[in-house]
Amino acid sequence: MATRLTIIGAGPGGYVAAIQASRKGAQVTVIEEAEVGGTCLNWGCIPTKALIASADLLEQVRKAADFGIAVDGAVRYDLQRVRERKDKVVATQVKGIRALLKSWGVTLIPGRGSLLSEDVVRSVRKDGTTQDIRSDRIIIATGSRPARLSGFPFDNDKVMTSDDAVQLNSVPRSILIIGAGVIGCEFAFLYRSLGAEVTLTEMMPRALATEDEDVSAIIERELKKVKIKLIAGVQAVSVEQTPEGLMACRLSNGQDIRAEKILVSIGRTLNTDGLRLEDAGLTTGKRGEIPVNDRMETGVPGIYAIGDVTGTLMLAHVASHQGLVAAENALGGDARMDYASVPAGIFTRPEIGSVGLREHQAREKGMPVKTGRFPYRVLGKAHVMGEIAGMVKVIADAGTDRVLGVHICGAHASDLVHEGALAIRMGATAHQLGSMIHAHPTLAEGIQEAAQDVHGMAVHLPPPGT
Amino acid sequence: MNPDDLKYHREHAWVRVEGKNATIGITDYAQQQLGDVVYIDLPESGTEVDADSELTEIESTKATSPVISPISGSVGEVNEDLADSPEIINEDPYGNGWIAVISMSDPSEVNDLMSRDEYEKFLKEEEER
Numbered sequence: 001m002a003t004r005l006t007i008i009g010a011g012p013g014g015y016v017a018a019i020q021a022s023r024k025g026a027q028v029t030v031i032e033e034a035e036v037g038g039t040c041l042n043w044g045c046i047p048t049k050a051l052i053a054s055a056d057l058l059e060q061v062r063k064a065a066d067f068g069i070a071v072d073g074a075v076r077y078d079l080q081r082v083r084e085r086k087d088k089v090v091a092t093q094v095k096g097i098r099a100l101l102k103s104w105g106v107t108l109i110p111g112r113g114s115l116l117s118e119d120v121v122r123s124v125r126k127d128g129t130t131q132d133i134r135s136d137r138i139i140i141a142t143g144s145r146p147a148r149l150s151g152f153p154f155d156n157d158k159v160m161t162s163d164d165a166v167q168l169n170s171v172p173r174s175i176l177i178i179g180a181g182v183i184g185c186e187f188a189f190l191y192r193s194l195g196a197e198v199t200l201t202e203m204m205p206r207a208l209a210t211e212d213e214d215v216s217a218i219i220e221r222e223l224k225k226v227k228i229k230l231i232a233g234v235q236a237v238s239v240e241q242t243p244e245g246l247m248a249c250r251l252s253n254g255q256d257i258r259a260e261k262i263l264v265s266i267g268r269t270l271n272t273d274g275l276r277l278e279d280a281g282l283t284t285g286k287r288g289e290i291p292v293n294d295r296m297e298t299g300v301p302g303i304y305a306i307g308d309v310t311g312t313l314m315l316a317h318v319a320s321h322q323g324l325v326a327a328e329n330a331l332g333g334d335a336r337m338d339y340a341s342v343p344a345g346i347f348t349r350p351e352i353g354s355v356g357l358r359e360h361q362a363r364e365k366g367m368p369v370k371t372g373r374f375p376y377r378v379l380g381k382a383h384v385m386g387e388i389a390g391m392v393k394v395i396a397d398a399g400t401d402r403v404l405g406v407h408i409c410g411a412h413a414s415d416l417v418h419e420g421a422l423a424i425r426m427g428a429t430a431h432q433l434g435s436m437i438h439a440h441p442t443l444a445e446g447i448q449e450a451a452q453d454v455h456g457m458a459v460h461l462p463p464p465g466t
Numbered sequence: 467m468n469p470d471d472l473k474y475h476r477e478h479a480w481v482r483v484e485g486k487n488a489t490i491g492i493t494d495y496a497q498q499q500l501g502d503v504v505y506i507d508l509p510e511s512g513t514e515v516d517a518d519s520e521l522t523e524i525e526s527t528k529a530t531s532p533v534i535s536p537i538s539g540s541v542g543e544v545n546e547d548l549a550d551s552p553e554i555i556n557e558d559p560y561g562n563g564w565i566a567v568i569s570m571s572d573p574s575e576v577n578d579l580m581s582r583d584e585y586e587k588f589l590k591e592e593e594e595r
Contacts, residue, residue, distance in 0.1 A: 221525075225505055227549075377527060388504070388527055 002027040005330055006121045006135035008113035008275070011038020012316040013307030014141035015097055017323030022104040024331045029133055030106055031113035031123045036097045037090075038143050039308075040316040043163045046093060048186060050086035051168060052347050055193035059349070066386060077194065083168055109133075113142075115280040118300050137302050137330040140290060141323065142275060144268035144308035149178070152239050152264060158247055159239065159262045162187070172196055172260035176249055178236045180207040182346050184265040185219060188228050189349045198228040199257050203266075205233050208346065212358040212407040214373070214393050219348055219409065222389060226349075231255070236264075270309050287311050294336045296326035304330055312337075315344055341425040345414025350376075350390050353417025356405035356424045357395055368398035372430065372453030374446045376410040378460050381441040387411035392450040394420070396430035403428055403451070412443055419447055430454040467494055469560050473576055474585035475536035477518075480560065483576055488537050491564040492524070492555065495589055500526040503552045506533075509566055513541045517575050521566070524555070537575045539568040 003026045007014045010032035022028045035042050054077065064071045101108055109131065111123035121138060123131045146161035148154055156164045162183050171194045177184045180202035188200045200207070200223065206216045207223065207230055223230050235252040239262065242248050246258045270288045277284065281300045285291045289311025296304045304326040307319030321337070328335040346352035362369040376382040376390035390410020396403050406420025423433050434451030438444050449458040456464065468474070473481045478496035482489040497503065505525040515521050521535040544566045548554060555563040570576075580588060 221505070221507065224507065375530075377529065383527065 003136045003331055004134065005029070005137045005139065005327075006031070006113075006133050007139045007141055008121065009038065009141035009143055009271075009307070010036040010097075010101075010108065011141060011143050011307060011319065012040045013143070013319030013323040014038070014139065015101060015323075016320040017139050017141065017306060017327040018101060018106045019104050020324050020327035021331060022106050024327065026137075026327075026331055028104075028106045029109060029121075029135075030101065031109045031111050031121065031133075033110070033112045035094055036101065036108070037094050039145070040319075041093050041097070042090060043166050045316055047086050047090050047166045048162075048183075048190075049347055050089045051082065051166070052186065052190055054082045054085065055190050056349070059193055063386060079168065079171065079194075086168075112274065114274060114276045115282070115303075116276070118280045118303060138280075138304065139323070139326050139330065140275065140298075140303065140305040140309060141307045141319070142271040142309050143319075144270050144314065146265070147267045147269045149236060149264050149266060152236075152262070154264075157261070158241075159264065162263070162265055165263050174246075174259040175199070175261045175263060176201070176247070176257050176259040177263045177265060178249070179203075179265040179267070180230060180232070181210070181265060181267070182208070184263070185223075185348050186346065187263055187265065188223065189226070192226050192228050193349075197259075199259060200228055200230045201234050201236060201251060201257070202230065202232045203235050207232065208352070210358075211346070211352065211354055212393060212395075212405070213360055214391060215352055215354065215407050215409045218350075218389065218391060219352070222349065225389075231257075268308065268314060270311065272309060285311060294338075295329045295334070296322050296337060297329060302330075313339065313342055313344075315342065318342055341421045343414075343417045343421040345417070347414065350387065350410045351413040353408045353413035353415070353420075354406070355417050355421040356403070358405060358407070359393075359395055362395065362404070367404075369404060370396050370398050370401075370430070370454050372396075372434075372450045372455070372458065374450040374453055374458055374461070376443070376446060378449075379441070379443060379446055381443050381445070382411065384441065385411060385443075392416075392446040394430055394433065394447070394450040394454055396451075396454050401429035401431055401454075403430055403433055406447065406450075408446070410443065410446070416444055416447065419444065468582050468586060470582040472560065472582065473536070473579035474582065474588075475534065475579055476588060477534035477536075479534055479536050481536050481576065481579060482564075483570075483573075486570050486573060487542065488539070488568045488570050488576070489564050490521070490536060490566060490568060491559055492533060493585070494559050497556050497559045497563075500524060500531060500556075501528040502526055503555045506548050506552050506555065506565070508544050508546070508549060509541045511541055511544055515539065515541060515568065517572075517578075524552075533565065535568065536579055537568060537570055538572050539570040541566050542569050543567040 005026045007030045111125045174197040237250045239249045290305040306322035325335040343355040372394045377388040382388045393407045395405035403423040430451045438448040452458040478493045509522045515535045517538045520532040
């Protein structure tokens with residue numbers, strides 16, 4: 001008899017696990033409370049990138065004259081059309097995933113899943129009807145939701161989370177974004193392109209504090225260039241509404257910031273509440289995460305957890321890969337997760353693509369490394385495109401020369417970074433990366449030159465100190 | 467081309483002294499070397515700066531380069547027009563392309579700077595090197 005696998009959550013972790021398990025012959029049921037594709041497809045990666053695509057085109061058209069293109073009349077945007085396009089992109093993808101799940105014979109149950117025991121999953125529909133599903137294996141893939149600041153009056157409008165902001169119901173004249181991480185920075189550039197005055201605050205000493213310091217420095221300069229005000233090293237203390245209807249936020253440095261709207265992007269809360277983990281013998285870790293081993297199995301044999309809820313890297317593609325690993329193992333395989341080469345994209349302007357070790361991490365670990373850098377503005381292709389801001393940085397082991405990290409801030413960085421990911425995964429050295437012929441004229445030449453610069457051999461850089 | 471009422475620094479900055487105040491900018495040679503200026507990180511009013519140290523950075527289509535302060539003091543007025551139109555530095559380096567006014571802490575430092583003729587001779591030597 002086929003293994004009965006039940007998956008709670010149809011986000012990028014859950015639905016991928018479902019397809020993989022079904023492919024391997026399991027009888028798969030997926031319980032989803034909202035919509036297939038999860039946060040990524042419905043409130044995260046895809047809709048925000050659709051909005052940013054509109055903003056990027058707007059910026060391109062604004063630069064049209066530089067390229068010798070005459071655009072008669074004022075360049076403006078139609079917010080409703082921007083939203084409609086975003087919604088259409090999302091709807092197409094949702095439909096695609098639903099069709100794919102159906103084609104693989106996966107049963108999709110709309111409802112909220114919880115554990116009754118280590119082998120029974122209960123699904124509760126909106127109308128209250130329940131269905132208990134006997135399961136040989138279970139995968140928990142319930143994801144996360146935007147974290148909220150206590151004492152802040154979240155109303156989906158004046159005080160928002162990213163779930164509200166992505167709906168883009170209006171563009172305020174001014175907005176305060178609390179938290180200059182990935183989400184905060186992406187929305188900051190988006191709102192700025194659409195004309196809002198943007199103030200961005202960050203608790204850490206720099207924007208995008210988990211990225212390489214050189215990447216943060218470039219983004220901080222680009223924020224300045226487009227006149228987004230960044231206040232780092234502060235916390236938001238309290239908020240109140242002024243008589244004029246503005247939101248006034250008090251910062252820990254005593255400053256008051258007034259804005260029409262506030263977007264809180266301080267991180268994400270894991271969705272473990274209501275799962276009744278204890279009824280299956282599971283306990284959560286310090287941050288509310290479900291601890292798993294590198295096979296994605298929890299402390300209870302036969303129950304797996306994947307994605308944000310495991311408290312590992314909160315990235316859709318990591319969740320998907322964890323889904324593949326969990327599905328494999330749930331059906332008797334022995335697959336393992338390896339996080340050494342996980343690329344990630346950040347869709348600021350310019351973009352960021354990063355993989356592997358950051359220089360400050362090497363310093364903290366006391367690892368001797370060599371670094372190479374190459375600025376975009378030296379690349380012919382960057383000038384052709386009119387996108388000269390940015391840099392490629394390669395970090396290599398000082399002893400073995402193996403590539404440990406590649407960090408790109410610049411146009412198309414999120415696509416370019418995969419060459420670095422492959423180099424890390426294959427154990428390539430900076431010398432090998434730098435001696436591979438790269439096509440001209442492309443932005444990828446920057447990776448070659450940065451790799452060469454690890455040994456001071458970048459062809460298109462002057463001698464050091466000149 | 468280079469005005470003779472200014473003083474010059476070997477890092478290609480110029481100074482116009484008016485009492486205790488010194489207006490500073492970069493020289494025509496510097497802007498030519500830089501190419502099209504796309505951004506200047508304007509110093510903040512009140513910032514203390516030492517002579518021969520970095521006042522701010524200029525970004526051009528070719529490079530990001532430091533602007534070295536010829537004199538010590540605190541930054542007063544800043545040319546806010548450069549925030550929106552950094553290309554003024556290319557168009558008018560000695561006029562509308564001024565960067566900041568510095569309230570000098572040691573006006574005698576001016577004596578260490580070059581005259582126009584000395585600066586032009588210095589440039590020639592640099593070129594020949």
